[in-house]
């Protein structure tokens with residue numbers, strides 16, 4: 001049962017892949033963020049004990065986030081400030097350096113988590129915690145809340 005829950009979440013994370021297209025950066029960045037959201041959910045499930053700790057899954061979660069941190073930055077070109085139900089804040093284009101810096105921090109925090117090779121739930125908690133601090137920090141600064 002626990003395993004089925006986790007498998008479902010991870011399939012959701014990776015099925016975002018085919019949606020990606022350079023012609024539609026808004027849909028692509030949303031799909032990437034959804035994969036990150038699914039990875040965060042899978043990690044949360046392990047931390048809450050809803051899924052058993054598994055080192056391979058833990059690494060996969062951190063790698064999904066790291067891949068997104070490397071791929072998402074270029075999906076915010078000029079001209080995609082609006083449309084496609086984006087919740088990206090105009091601050092991204094007003095403060096590009098700050099946004100890029102936040103993305104680089106997300107890259108390095110997730111890379112550090114992968115390098116730490118968490119082998120138990122406590123180690124994973126530390127790596128996952130450092131990685132997911134980036135979500136709220138960046139969203140607060142560079143994403144608008146829409147109903």
Ligand code: HEC
Nearest residue numbers: 030033036037040086087088102103106132134135138143
């Ligand atoms: C450096 C900035 C940054 C970081 C770090 C970041 N996000 Fe995002 N995220 C965004 C932006 C900007 C959007 C809005 C994209 C849009 O609507 O065009 C977004 C959107 C989302 C969405 C909504 C996607 C949709 O379908 O509209 C989810 C879910 C999400 N992020 C999850 C996460 C999680 C979980 C993390 C951390 C593990 C994270 N994000 C880290 C910038 C970031």
